[in-house]
Amino acid sequence: MASSTGDRSQAVRNGLRAKVLTLDGMNPRVRRVEYAVRGPIVQRALELEQELRQGVKKPFTEVIRANIGDAQAMGQRPITFLRQVLALCVNPDLLSSPNFPDDAKKRAERILQACGGHSLGAYSVSSGIQLIREDVARYIERRDGGIPADPKNVFLSTGASDAIVTVLKLLVAGEGHTRTGVLIPIPQYPLYSATLAELGAVQVDYYLDEERAWALDVAELHRALCQARDHCRPRALCVINPGNPTGQVQTRECIEAVIRFAFEERLFLLADEVYQDNVYAAGSQFHSFKKVLMEMGPPYAGQQELASFHSTSKGYMGECGFRGGYVEVVNMDAAVQQQMLKLMSVRLCPPVPGQALLDLVVSPPAPTDPSFAQFQAEKQAVLAELAAKAKLTEQVFNEAPGISCNPVQGAMYSFPRVQLPPRAVERAQELGLAPDMFFCLRLLEETGICVVPGSGFGQREGTYHFRMTILPPLEKLRLLLEKLSRFHAKFTLEYS
Amino acid sequence: MASSTGDRSQAVRNGLRAKVLTLDGMNPRVRRVEYAVRGPIVQRALELEQELRQGVKKPFTEVIRANIGDAQAMGQRPITFLRQVLALCVNPDLLSSPNFPDDAKKRAERILQACGGHSLGAYSVSSGIQLIREDVARYIERRDGGIPADPKNVFLSTGASDAIVTVLKLLVAGEGHTRTGVLIPIPQYPLYSATLAELGAVQVDYYLDEERAWALDVAELHRALCQARDHCRPRALCVINPGNPTGQVQTRECIEAVIRFAFEERLFLLADEVYQDNVYAAGSQFHSFKKVLMEMGPPYAGQQELASFHSTSKGYMGECGFRGGYVEVVNMDAAVQQQMLKLMSVRLCPPVPGQALLDLVVSPPAPTDPSFAQFQAEKQAVLAELAAKAKLTEQVFNEAPGISCNPVQGAMYSFPRVQLPPRAVERAQELGLAPDMFFCLRLLEETGICVVPGSGFGQREGTYHFRMTILPPLEKLRLLLEKLSRFHAKFTLEYS
Ligand SMILES: Cc1ncc(COP(=O)(O)O)c(C=O)c1O
Ligand SMILES: Cc1ncc(COP(=O)(O)O)c(C=O)c1O
Numbered sequence: 001m002a003s004s005t006g007d008r009s010q011a012v013r014n015g016l017r018a019k020v021l022t023l024d025g026m027n028p029r030v031r032r033v034e035y036a037v038r039g040p041i042v043q044r045a046l047e048l049e050q051e052l053r054q055g056v057k058k059p060f061t062e063v064i065r066a067n068i069g070d071a072q073a074m075g076q077r078p079i080t081f082l083r084q085v086l087a088l089c090v091n092p093d094l095l096s097s098p099n100f101p102d103d104a105k106k107r108a109e110r111i112l113q114a115c116g117g118h119s120l121g122a123y124s125v126s127s128g129i130q131l132i133r134e135d136v137a138r139y140i141e142r143r144d145g146g147i148p149a150d151p152k153n154v155f156l157s158t159g160a161s162d163a164i165v166t167v168l169k170l171l172v173a174g175e176g177h178t179r180t181g182v183l184i185p186i187p188q189y190p191l192y193s194a195t196l197a198e199l200g201a202v203q204v205d206y207y208l209d210e211e212r213a214w215a216l217d218v219a220e221l222h223r224a225l226c227q228a229r230d231h232c233r234p235r236a237l238c239v240i241n242p243g244n245p246t247g248q249v250q251t252r253e254c255i256e257a258v259i260r261f262a263f264e265e266r267l268f269l270l271a272d273e274v275y276q277d278n279v280y281a282a283g284s285q286f287h288s289f290k291k292v293l294m295e296m297g298p299p300y301a302g303q304q305e306l307a308s309f310h311s312t313s314k315g316y317m318g319e320c321g322f323r324g325g326y327v328e329v330v331n332m333d334a335a336v337q338q339q340m341l342k343l344m345s346v347r348l349c350p351p352v353p354g355q356a357l358l359d360l361v362v363s364p365p366a367p368t369d370p371s372f373a374q375f376q377a378e379k380q381a382v383l384a385e386l387a388a389k390a391k392l393t394e395q396v397f398n399e400a401p402g403i404s405c406n407p408v409q410g411a412m413y414s415f416p417r418v419q420l421p422p423r424a425v426e427r428a429q430e431l432g433l434a435p436d437m438f439f440c441l442r443l444l445e446e447t448g449i450c451v452v453p454g455s456g457f458g459q460r461e462g463t464y465h466f467r468m469t470i471l472p473p474l475e476k477l478r479l480l481l482e483k484l485s486r487f488h489a490k491f492t493l494e495y496s
Numbered sequence: 497m498a499s500s501t502g503d504r505s506q507a508v509r510n511g512l513r514a515k516v517l518t519l520d521g522m523n524p525r526v527r528r529v530e531y532a533v534r535g536p537i538v539q540r541a542l543e544l545e546q547e548l549r550q551g552v553k554k555p556f557t558e559v560i561r562a563n564i565g566d567a568q569a570m571g572q573r574p575i576t577f578l579r580q581v582l583a584l585c586v587n588p589d590l591l592s593s594p595n596f597p598d599d600a601k602k603r604a605e606r607i608l609q610a611c612g613g614h615s616l617g618a619y620s621v622s623s624g625i626q627l628i629r630e631d632v633a634r635y636i637e638r639r640d641g642g643i644p645a646d647p648k649n650v651f652l653s654t655g656a657s658d659a660i661v662t663v664l665k666l667l668v669a670g671e672g673h674t675r676t677g678v679l680i681p682i683p684q685y686p687l688y689s690a691t692l693a694e695l696g697a698v699q700v701d702y703y704l705d706e707e708r709a710w711a712l713d714v715a716e717l718h719r720a721l722c723q724a725r726d727h728c729r730p731r732a733l734c735v736i737n738p739g740n741p742t743g744q745v746q747t748r749e750c751i752e753a754v755i756r757f758a759f760e761e762r763l764f765l766l767a768d769e770v771y772q773d774n775v776y777a778a779g780s781q782f783h784s785f786k787k788v789l790m791e792m793g794p795p796y797a798g799q800q801e802l803a804s805f806h807s808t809s810k811g812y813m814g815e816c817g818f819r820g821g822y823v824e825v826v827n828m829d830a831a832v833q834q835q836m837l838k839l840m841s842v843r844l845c846p847p848v849p850g851q852a853l854l855d856l857v858v859s860p861p862a863p864t865d866p867s868f869a870q871f872q873a874e875k876q877a878v879l880a881e882l883a884a885k886a887k888l889t890e891q892v893f894n895e896a897p898g899i900s901c902n903p904v905q906g907a908m909y910s911f912p913r914v915q916l917p918p919r920a921v922e923r924a925q926e927l928g929l930a931p932d933m934f935f936c937l938r939l940l941e942e943t944g945i946c947v948v949p950g951s952g953f954g955q956r957e958g959t960y961h962f963r964m965t966i967l968p969p970l971e972k973l974r975l976l977l978e979k980l981s982r983f984h985a986k987f988t989l990e991y992s
Contacts, residue, residue, distance in 0.1 A: 020731060020764045020801050023831040027668045035841050070619045073612030083587045091583035116569030123566045123816040158654055161843045172523045194842040235516060268516045305516050320619040321848030335519040345531050346690040347657045351847040352817030
């Protein structure tokens with residue numbers, strides 16, 4: 001001890017010493033976290049934007065951020081009713097203004113009544129404002145054809161992200177061979193891999209079947225589970241439906257099979273259903289895990305543990321910035337549920353404006369309300385345009401040689417597969433880049449189009465993909481898709 | 497394996513089986529988390545409120561929540577300018593309304609320009625909107641008498657809580673005797689103990705000196721550090737200034753001594769400065785750690801690692817529900833800083849309305865702006881009333897026999913020490929309660945006053961305290977303080 005202090009004083013005299021917190025010494029789990037959606041490609045996009053602003057000449061005039069599911073960043077306008085009520089909540093002086101419809105005022109007053117000090121500026125209870133939990137429960141009941149939902153099982157959150165992390169936290173235990181394993185789809189939304197890395201849990205990959213439109217196959221779940229049991233204790237299964245980045249919408253049969261599997265294998269189910277309003281394909285329909293589970297009856301309905309997540313960030317409203325969301329837990333052990341609440345209370349509460357927004361999303365204007373017609377028209381317009389863009393994306397990509405794209409049945413992304421010539425793969429390896437990262441970087445530099453390489457989400461060895469949102473306005477999207485297809489052809493030629 | 501599957505099928509046939517996720521099997525670190533500010537006493541307060549609403553007769557007509565630093569929940573009105581600009585941001589249609597001052601409109605337009613899609617509904621970059629980071633940096637420079645602040649070192653967060661947890665996460669490493677230890681004050685704000693428990697770090701307690709108005713004593717830091725080195729590797733030191741729950745404001749000399757100590761002992765400094773605008777006592781002044789560090793010059797200024805936290809929840813605005821906050825890091829290793837950004841990006845971004853609010857807090861109206869006079873008047877009124885309430889609290893408590901209370905120099909709480917008669921302590925032990933929890937529960941049941949027992953924050957063995965906010969309106973606070981003092985006298989009599 002004495003000598004180390006001596007060394008230190010020496011260093012101090014020299015005016016030089018190592019940092020206390022270094023890359024080597026920091027939390028190794030945090031180091032292992034990867035997060036592609038906002039990774040190096042996005043860094044580069046930011047730099048390019050700056051260069052453009054500084055007048056640097058580029059082969060494009062703007063950077064198009066097709067990397068993230070952020071509708072309003074792509075120009076989608078907020079739904080009028082939602083913003084009217086929120087403005088009234090933020091500044092209640094407006095309640096006397098003649099410029100707001102009556103139902104918007106009533107809704108704002110109702111929300112404010114339920115807030116501490118009748119203000120969005122008070123902390124709420126950690127599980128979220130009680131009235132809003134009740135409204136969420138009623139929404140779930142309507143969505144699920146009357147199957148009961150208990151507000152006690154609904155917890156509001158800071159976006160769905162927060163709730164997903166919280167539930168995963170509860171599940172992590174054990175060391176070495178008994179460490180918690182969590183099954184996640186590949187390709188996945190990288191929140192899952194990042195959170196498991198941070199928590200020190202074991203990520204157990206199950207592959208979605210690209211040949212069958214990214215279907216989830218129970219045989220593959222079995223394979224993944226059996227292999228994982230050699231080195232960890234699998235305790236949970238995550239499903240994303242509709243899928244990100246893969247855009248598939250699961251059939252009812254598939255969901256039943258997954259529930260049976262989880263039940264037999266004693267896995268806690270996490271159903272990421274943030275895209276539940278984003279279903280476009282004819283013949284596709286959203287089935288909530290909760291509803292299917294309840295309709296399956298005993299022994300599943302009363303026992304299978306499930307957490308279902310929803311968000312204000314997606315759907316028709318795309319209110320990402322407000323960070324609203326919730327989780328409904330089903331059949332969760334009561335004592336564990338208490339522990340979850342305790343954990344949530346450490347961070348005090350989710351943002352109250354996001355809670356208020358969630359309230360409006362789960363209880364929109366009724367047909368007899370003055371705001372109904374406009375609300376409905378705006379909502380339908382967004383969803384109809386998304387459906388058209390989903391269709392267009394699939395079409396244009398599938399016309400391009402070397403690109404193949406499954407139907408975008410739901411969510412907000414296409415995840416096309418691209419052929420990359422062997423010489424391009426070699427070149428990427430020389431540069432120390434994943435081949436699809438190399439492709440996406442070149443795409444960005446030459447066209448300004450920012451998409452995320454498939455390697456950020458996971459994909460079968462030797463296949464290459466990228467994720468592109470369908471969010472740019474229709475005509476712009478068409479140009480983008482064509483530009484991207486032409487770039488791929490040129491890139492292929494260049495390396496052939 | 498086969499037999500366990502057999503057992504399971506048996507259980508399935510019986511329709512009975514254990515939960516996958518149980519209290520025994522869940523994350524043991526989460527189980528160890530404690531969070532008193534929203535613990536059992538608050539649960540009971542909620543129940544009492546419900547009973548009152550149902551018409552149950554009680555010796556009081558309302559529950560007074562003096563347990564949490566939530567100004568607006570206690571009736572404080574939001575600052576007009578802040579809410580005007582926010583309403584304009586939320587609903588930009590209002591920009592054409594004549595009912596908003598010009599400077600509010602300009603500020604809203606400026607913020608919206610900096611948002612994705614010019615909307616609060618887009619995700620921001622994970623570190624927060626660039627313009628707002630720049631405004632925060634300029635605020636810090638003004639606050640610190642011109643010492644430079646770099647926006648690159650400012651990261652916006654979901655309340656200060658989020659940033660504190662993030663920085664602590666980076667620091668946690670090691671196993672057994674090399675586990676990261678973090679020094680925290682006792683009494684402390686329980687976010688720290690809860691987070692360290694969750695992260696599996698070692699909490700190293702240093703005691704504030706109640707006899708000297710809760711001063712921080714470097715000799716005590718030394719003692720705590722030396723003892724801790726036997727069983728962990730102390731790497732960080734947290735300081736809360738102004739103090740929660742203790743209300744002390746540190747002197748410049750004290751801060752210098754702490755910085756020298758941290759430097760010599762190679763500790764990363766975390767300065768929780770969320771109450772920087774809440775200083776009331778004559779002779780007390782807020783000194784930021786950053787400013788003092790920089791003014792100390794070499795070798796400290798260029799090397800000592802520091803993270804300083806601020807929030808929109810406290811100060812004169814008390815906008816807790818918006819969850820705005822930031823951390824400024826100083827001398828952090830560049831690669832570690834990259835890792836921090838990566839970690840933040842997993843949860844996408846802090847709530848954008850909270851970011852916008854933070855922007856207004858760090859760059860309020862200038863003297864030449866139309867909103868200046870009203871803004872200034874409202875701000876001063878809040879701060880003057882808080883100062884009066886701080887004084888009143890100290891006075892009334894110190895007049896009560898068996899209660900002694902240090903001056904509330906800053907922050908929003910008193911943390912008086914109460915004598916509890918030995919028979920009350922015995923009775924509490926019979927009930928399995930901490931003696932001050934017993935006192936606070938009885939207080940709640942008989943008076944409706946909800947305060948948090950000192951045991952939730954930590955205190956010297958054998959001493960008893962509670963934390964009470966100074967936030968209720970002045971006249972109400974006076975009644976509360978008197979009621980509480982009378983209850984203590986009665987309680988003492990009852991158990992003597
Ligand atoms: C599948 C999925 N889950 C969860 C989230 C998190 O969204 P948020 O935290 O904004 O609610 C996203 C966001 O893109 C997502 O795609
Ligand atoms: C000392 C201290 N730090 C941090 C916080 C967190 O505040 P918030 O997350 O609302 O910014 C609080 C809240 O009471 C506090 O008292």
